Structure formats: structure tokens, C-alpha cells
Amino acid sequence: MTHRIYLDHNASTPIDPEVAAAMRPFLDDHYGNPSSGHWASTTAKVALEDARGKVASLLGCTSDEIVFTGGGSEANNLALKGAFFALRLTGDHIVTTRIEHPAIIEPCHFLERLGARVTYIPVDGTGRIDPDDVRKAITPRTILVSIMHANNEVGTVQPIDDCARIAQESGILFHTDAAQSVGKIATEVDRLGVDFLSIAGHKAYAPKGVGALYVRRNVSLEPLVHGAGHEGGRRAGTESALLAVGLGKACELARELAPMDRVRSLRDRFWQELQQQFGNRVVLNGHPTHRLPNTLNVSFVGLIGADILARLDGVAASTGSACHSGRIELSPVLEAMGVAPNVGMGAIRFSLGRATTPDDIDVVVRRLGDLLVSAA
Numbered sequence: 394m395t396h397r398i399y400l401d402h403n404a405s406t407p408i409d410p411e412v413a414a415a416m417r418p419f420l421d422d423h424y425g426n427p428s429s430g431h432w433a434s435t436t437a438k439v440a441l442e443d444a445r446g447k448v449a450s451l452l453g454c455t456s457d458e459i460v461f462t463g464g465g466s467e468a469n470n471l472a473l474k475g476a477f478f479a480l481r482l483t484g485d486h487i488v489t490t491r492i493e494h495p496a497i498i499e500p501c502h503f504l505e506r507l508g509a510r511v512t513y514i515p516v517d518g519t520g521r522i523d524p525d526d527v528r529k530a531i532t533p534r535t536i537l538v539s540i541m542h543a544n545n546e547v548g549t550v551q552p553i554d555d556c557a558r559i560a561q562e563s564g565i566l567f568h569t570d571a572a573q574s575v576g577k578i579a580t581e582v583d584r585l586g587v588d589f590l591s592i593a594g595h596k597a598y599a600p601k602g603v604g605a606l607y608v609r610r611n612v613s614l615e616p617l618v619h620g621a622g623h624e625g626g627r628r629a630g631t632e633s634a635l636l637a638v639g640l641g642k643a644c645e646l647a648r649e650l651a652p653m654d655r656v657r658s659l660r661d662r663f664w665q666e667l668q669q670q671f672g673n674r675v676v677l678n679g680h681p682t683h684r685l686p687n688t689l690n691v692s693f694v695g696l697i698g699a700d701i702l703a704r705l706d707g708v709a710a711s712t713g714s715a716c717h718s719g720r721i722e723l724s725p726v727l728e729a730m731g732v733a734p735n736v737g738m739g740a741i742r743f744s745l746g747r748a749t750t751p752d753d754i755d756v757v758v759r760r761l762g763d764l765l766v767s768a769a
């Protein structure tokens with residue numbers, strides 16, 4: 394049987410067994426509505442608030458600043474549209490970057506159709522923005538700056554604290570999409586200086602379909618879903634204690650960043666071995682140091698990443714981003730970084746996880762070697 398190797402953790406992670414175990418009783422027994430006032434609701438209500446506390450503790454904020462959502466996309470939509478609708482009498486301008494996930498770019502396009510003006514600031518060849526470009530983009534009409542913490546495709550980490558300080562000096566709200574950074578690097582909201590921060594459960598060993606938005610206290614936000622007053626009036630709908638408990642447990646585990654040291658050294662060894670085998674036929678995409686510890690996006694120059702992956706039977710990895718795969722086009726992120734088409738088309742994103750082994754890496758390096766010798 395083909396040896397199956399999973400190197401696509403930026404697309405989604407497996408559910409951690411401890412997360413699954415924490416959720417189990419909420420599948421079997423605790424079905425009560427957390428908002429009811431009787432015996433069947435008590436366990437669900439307590440668990441929901443305990444989970445909220447765990448998410449808050451990872452982010453270094455208070456429980457009332459956490460809104461559970463249906464994932465990272467919803468958290469991003471809530472931040473962007475919620476801030477725009479709450480502040481539309483004050484201003485109409487949003488600053489973001491050219492390399493955001495579609496869950497930011499598309500809400501921005503939607504808001505542009507409603508009359509918002511959006512500035513998409515550029516990145517350099519490593520995928521990093523210049524905080525000075527944020528300063529230059531701000532106008533008296535700016536209401537929100539949204540810059541992703543770490544990029545899903547190349548892993549480049551942005552200077553969020555510097556950018557957030559610039560926004561704060563002008564009294565402008567700051568959002569960061571931290572879907573990829575939670576559990577990989579530090580994400581405390583006060584250290585970053587942000588007013589909103591999005592997280593996605595399934596990038597951090599919790600299930601799909603759950604996420605959260607951090608909303609700094611006293612920051613007003615128009616809900617996207619109106620209804621009863623769940624989540625402090627910021628997101629109507631009966632909360633799923635089941636999913637919240639999963640996210641809470643995952644966030645508790647994500648506080649421990651030490652496992653990432655092992656992942657980083659495995660990732661670095663992977664890159665060194667590719668360089669040894671392929672020399673200048675392989676190129677690193679992303680920042681050499683300001684990068685997520687698990688992410689290795691490399692281009693096989695002059696080849697097509699999708700073709701290589703198709704022949705790497707049993708190895709799960711991505712070309713471009715898994716969220717919009719199936720397209721043989723230069724990814725918008727690599728394009729924004731100015732990567733030449735003959736380099737960018739050969740890109741493959743390998744994203745390692747807690748369970749990746751040295752043997753997984755050895756197998757992939759060896760198989761790439763076999764494949765590309767026959768392709769040469």
C-alpha cells in the first residue's frame with residue numbers, strides 16, 4: 394500500500410485525540426440549550442463558558458471579548474463587515490494587503506460594492522509588507538486596518554505590532570487574521586496591539602466549522618446574524634457547546650509552543666535536503682526567518698507544482714492554497730510577491746504538523762529525487 398504522508402496542515406489539521414475526547418460527552422449526553430435555565434442546560438452552559446475562558450487565555454484577553462463563530466471565514470467577515478456597518482457614518486476606507494486570504498479579500502470586494510474604498514498594500518519579494526505603507530495609506534476616512542498575521546501559502550509573518558501601533562496612533566481599529574498563526578507562534582492580543590483577531594479551529598487541531606473572533610472590550614461591532622442576544626449580542630444563534638468545547642481544548646493545547654521547535658527543525662532539515670539534492674533548481678518562497686515554523690513553500694523551477702504532486706502518490710500537500718485549488722494559475726500571493734511565472738508555477742506548499750516524523754520527510758525527499766531525476 395502507498396505510504397500516506399500528510400503535509401497539508403495549513404489546509405486543515407487532524408482533530409487532536411484530547412480534543413475529540415473532550416467533545417465526546419457533548420455528542421452523547423449534554424444536549425441542553427446553553428441558554429435554558431434547567432438541569433439539561435447547566436453542563437452545556439458551564440462548558441461553553443469554560444471553553445470561552447480557554448480561548449481567551451490563549452489570546453491573553455477576557456472571556457467577554459471572545460465571540461464564537463462558524464470558522465475563520467465568518468470571524469473575518471464579522472470583523473470587516475461588522476466594523477464597517479458600525480462605523481459607516483464615521484468613515485468608509487479600509488486598509489488591507491494584497492496577500493490576504495479570500496475570506497478577507499472577498500468581504501472587502503463586497504464592501505466596495507456598498508461604497509467602501511479599500512487600499513490593498515503591496516508586499517516585497519518575501520511576502521512582507523512595509524509598515525510605512527500602512528502609515529501612507531491611512532486617510533481621515535480610514536476606519537479599519539486588516540492585516541493577516543501569517544500567510545497561509547508561504548507562511549510569511551507580518552510585523553503586526555508595528556502596523557497596529559500606526560493604526561492606534563490615528564485612532565483606527567486594527568484586525569488581524571490569525572487563522573494560520575494560532576498554535577504555531579505567539580498570538581497574545583495585547584502584544585500584537587490588535588482590536589480584532591480571527592481564529593479557525595480546524596487549523597489548530599479542532600474540528601472544522603468553529604472559530605472565534607476576539608473583539609476588544611468597548612469596541613462596537615454590528616452583528617452579521619441578528620436574533621436573540623447570544624454571544625453578547627454579537628452573533629445570534631444557539632451556541633454549540635460541542636464545537637466550543639473542541640475549540641477550547643485545542644486552544645489550551647495551542648498554548649504550548651514547544652512542539653513547534655521540533656517541527657521547525659524538521660522543516661529546516663527538509664529544506665536543506667532539498668537544496669542539497671536540487672541546488673538552484675529549487676527556490677524558497679516566503680521570508681527566510683519571519684515565517685511560520687511549519688511551512689515550507691518551494692518552487693521547482695521550470696516545472697508545474699500540480700504535476701509533481703499528482704505523481705507523488707500518497708503525499709498530501711498543496712500547490713497555491715487548498716482553499717482554491719484545482720486552478721493551474723500562478724497563485725495571487727506569489728504574483729503579489731513578484732515571483733516569476735516559471736518559478737511560481739512550480740510551487741508546492743508543504744506544511745508540517747505535530748505528528749510529522751523524520752521518516753515522512755526522508756520519504757518525500759527521496760521520492761522527489763526519484764521523480765525529478767526522471768523529469769530532467
Ligand SMILES: Cc1ncc(COP(=O)(O)O)c(C=O)c1O
Pocket residue numbers: 403404463464465466467469494496541543544545570572573593594595602603604716
Ligand atoms: C489565513 C486564513 N484565513 C481564513 C481562513 C478560513 O478559515 P475557515 O476555513 O475556518 O473558514 C483560512 C483557511 O484556509 C486561512 O488560511
